[in-house]
Amino acid sequence: MTLSEENYLKAIFNLEEQTHKGVPTNAIAEMMETKASSATDMVKRLSEKDLLKYKPYQGTRLTPKGKSHAVKVIRKHRLWETFLVENLDFTWDEVHEVAEQLEHIQSDKLIHQLDKFLGYPKTDPHGDPIPDEEGNIAKIEKKVLAELQQEDEGVCVGVDDSSSAFLKYLDKLDISLGNKIKVIEKEAFDNSMVIQVEENTISISSLASKNIYVRKTS
Amino acid sequence: MTLSEENYLKAIFNLEEQTHKGVPTNAIAEMMETKASSATDMVKRLSEKDLLKYKPYQGTRLTPKGKSHAVKVIRKHRLWETFLVENLDFTWDEVHEVAEQLEHIQSDKLIHQLDKFLGYPKTDPHGDPIPDEEGNIAKIEKKVLAELQQEDEGVCVGVDDSSSAFLKYLDKLDISLGNKIKVIEKEAFDNSMVIQVEENTISISSLASKNIYVRKTS
DNA sequence: CTTAATTTTTAGACAAAACTAAAAATTTGT
DNA sequence: ACAAATTTTTAGTTTTGTCTAAAAATTAAG
Ligand SMILES: [Mn+2]
Ligand SMILES: [Mn+2]
Ligand SMILES: [Mn+2]
Ligand SMILES: [Mn+2]
Numbered sequence: 001m002t003l004s005e006e007n008y009l010k011a012i013f014n015l016e017e018q019t020h021k022g023v024p025t026n027a028i029a030e031m032m033e034t035k036a037s038s039a040t041d042m043v044k045r046l047s048e049k050d051l052l053k054y055k056p057y058q059g060t061r062l063t064p065k066g067k068s069h070a071v072k073v074i075r076k077h078r079l080w081e082t083f084l085v086e087n088l089d090f091t092w093d094e095v096h097e098v099a100e101q102l103e104h105i106q107s108d109k110l111i112h113q114l115d116k117f118l119g120y121p122k123t124d125p126h127g128d129p130i131p132d133e134e135g136n137i138a139k140i141e142k143k144v145l146a147e148l149q150q151e152d153e154g155v156c157v158g159v160d161d162s163s164s165a166f167l168k169y170l171d172k173l174d175i176s177l178g179n180k181i182k183v184i185e186k187e188a189f190d191n192s193m194v195i196q197v198e199e200n201t202i203s204i205s206s207l208a209s210k211n212i213y214v215r216k217t218s
Numbered sequence: 219m220t221l222s223e224e225n226y227l228k229a230i231f232n233l234e235e236q237t238h239k240g241v242p243t244n245a246i247a248e249m250m251e252t253k254a255s256s257a258t259d260m261v262k263r264l265s266e267k268d269l270l271k272y273k274p275y276q277g278t279r280l281t282p283k284g285k286s287h288a289v290k291v292i293r294k295h296r297l298w299e300t301f302l303v304e305n306l307d308f309t310w311d312e313v314h315e316v317a318e319q320l321e322h323i324q325s326d327k328l329i330h331q332l333d334k335f336l337g338y339p340k341t342d343p344h345g346d347p348i349p350d351e352e353g354n355i356a357k358i359e360k361k362v363l364a365e366l367q368q369e370d371e372g373v374c375v376g377v378d379d380s381s382s383a384f385l386k387y388l389d390k391l392d393i394s395l396g397n398k399i400k401v402i403e404k405e406a407f408d409n410s411m412v413i414q415v416e417e418n419t420i421s422i423s424s425l426a427s428k429n430i431y432v433r434k435t436s
Numbered sequence: 437c438t439t440a441a442t443t444t445t446t447a448g449a450c451a452a453a454a455c456t457a458a459a460a461a462t463t464t465g466t
Numbered sequence: 467a468c469a470a471a472t473t474t475t476t477a478g479t480t481t482t483g484t485c486t487a488a489a490a491a492t493t494a495a496g
Contacts, residue, residue: 004483025444038484040445045482057444057491088331098325107316113306222453243474256454258475263452275461275474 003104006073008032008042009051010103012062013070022059068135075131077103078124079114085125086118092125092176093167126167127158127177127213142213145181146191146206153182154214156197161211170212173202181214221322224291226250226260227269228321230280231288240277286353293349295321296342297332303343304336310343310394311385344385345376345395345431360431363399364409364424371400372432374415379429388430391420399432 011031015023029039047054051066062070080102084090090098112133115121122138123129129138142157156179159166170176175197184201185194191206229249233241247257265272269284280288298320302308308316330351333339340356341347347356360375374397377384388394393415402419403412409424 002482026442034483035485036444037446037486041483084328088328088335090327090331094327098323098328101323101325102320105316105319107319109308109312110302110306110316113308117306220452244472252453253455254474255456255476259453 001069004042005046005051006069006104008039008046009062009066009070010073010077012052012060013067013074016062022061024059028060071131071135071137073103075133075135076105076111078128078130079111079118079121081124081126082118082121082130083114086121091167091171093164093171095125096162096164123158123177125177126162127156140213141215143216144210145193145195145212145214146209148183148214148216150183150186151218152216153180153218154216155179156181156212157215158213159211160213166208166211169208173197173204174200175212180217219287222260223264223269224287224322226257226264227280227284227288228291228295230270230278231285231292234280240279242277246278289349289353289355291321293351293353294323294329296346296348297329297336297339299342299344300336300339300348301332304339309385309389311382311389313343314380314382341376343395344380345374358431359433361434362428363411363413363430363432364427366401366432366434368401368404370434371398371436372434373397374399374430375433376431377429378431384426384429387426391415391422392418393430398435399430 008028011028012023015027015031025036025039025043028043029036032039043052043054043060046052046066047060050063051069052060052062054060077099080099081095084095084098085092115133121130123140127140127142129140131137140157143154144160145154145156148154156175156177158177159170175181179197182196183193184196187193191209192203193206193209194201194203195209226246229246230241233245233249243254243257243261246261247254250257261270261272261278264270264284265278268281269287270278270280272278295317298317299313302313302316303310333351339348341358345358345360347358349355358375361372362378363372363374366372374393374395376395377388393399397415400414401411402414405411409427410421411424411427412419412421413427414420
């Protein structure tokens with residue numbers, strides 16, 4: 001399995017998770033930041049290797065084999081992200097780029113020992129679940145912050161958008177995983193919110209509140 | 219700089235260190251376990267990028283730029299090997315293969331932080347010096363064990379042959395870095411030696427004693 | 437239900453990195 | 467010095483992964 005094949009598998013896995021339908025070639029190309037013709041080529045190659053099912057003009061779907069491989073790459077990605085933050089003083093907005101490379105290192109022992117070294121973490125620095133050695137992914141109970149009502153309380157458990165820009169914005173607002181969040185006010189006009197994060201009271205836009213996940217506590 | 223280019227640079231660097239002469243194409247091919255024609259192709263590409271000087275039929279020599287890049291890769295390789303042994307319970311014969319992959323990860327911050335995390339180690343698990351951030355490589359004072367005379371004493375500081383087979387053999391004899399070694403007897407007939415390693419007295423072949431480095435202590 | 441817009445695929449090229457086979461240059465042996 | 471052996475380079479293919487341009491299929495609009 002080449003680096004490029006693994007990146008495509010991961011992209012297709014994520015797209016399939018979101019929509020639960022066959023993934024269009026264009027969607028793959030967009031996620032991979034490449035051209036549709038390149039995506040078609042790759043999809044054919046992966047189909048040849050039984051990693052996905054592909055029929056021209058209909059989307060593609062991963063086979064169990066393809067899914068299993070994608071999950072392994074995701075496991076590695078998230079374990080490495082955890083290592084970078086926990087042990088090498090990376091911030092949560094810096095890890096993705098490096099993990100994107102580290103996820104392709106081939107060594108079962110390496111990843112098994114890394115998991116052990118980290119103390120078998122359940123989630124990565126963005127709150128995403130780390131698949132176990134058998135490929136099981138725990139489902140994290142979460143709601144998007146925008147859906148909470150006035151007076152509702154919750155704990156921040158993840159983000160939808162893991163872009164560096166958004167994560168840095170959250171840092172500036174002092175919002176991080178595990179923080180207690182309470183909705184003080186919802187503005188009907190633009191769907192912005194006034195929320196209390198731990199001690200601080202701040203206002204956030206609708207766009208931001210749609211990208212923050214919470215576990216409701218009341 | 220691609221993965222393959224980096225591996226060639228490293229190979230050429232090592233060959234040039236040994237002989238201090240222009241490196242023949244065949245030597246490169248042999249070290250890279252490839253064909254001479256492939257080596258020629260690559261050498262041309264690297265020459266194009268000013269990483270080495272190449273004139274057909276005369277050997278190649280790295281430019282300062284090429285040398286500096288090779289040393290960076292070696293630094294990464296040795297830091298990762300150290301991490302694998304110190305933190306992930308790898309043995310010294312298992313690390314090379316994985317480090318061969320990890321050495322190509324591109325991230326200045328990653329390697330800087332890894333170095334810090336490890337406590338700025340001076341040598342890797344095989345006793346080889348770890349280049350510093352500026353590319354300086356400490357010269358380790360060492361002598362090949364075979365050269366010691368009867369009654370001489372020393373400390374094991376490295377190996378010449380880092381192959382898994384040889385390292386496992388050393389493990390079986392309970393020889394590792396830092397061990398006190400004393401020459402009890404030298405057999406003129408086949409150049410084998412009887413040595414005392416810490417508590418144990420063992421006999422080793424000429425071939426083995428030529429691949430063990432010691433720092434003489436008496 | 438046709439035409440227009442969009443999506444997807446095909447065809448043809450290109451760069452990186454490898455290979456085999458053959459030619460050319462260099463070195464060695466007598 | 468000349469032939470033989472060795473080393474090195476060239477020429478021509480192959481595979482992976484990308485691209486542009488053009489053709490074909492599908493979907494959307496009037
Ligand atoms: Mn990746
Ligand atoms: Mn993540
Ligand atoms: Mn390598
Ligand atoms: Mn080493």
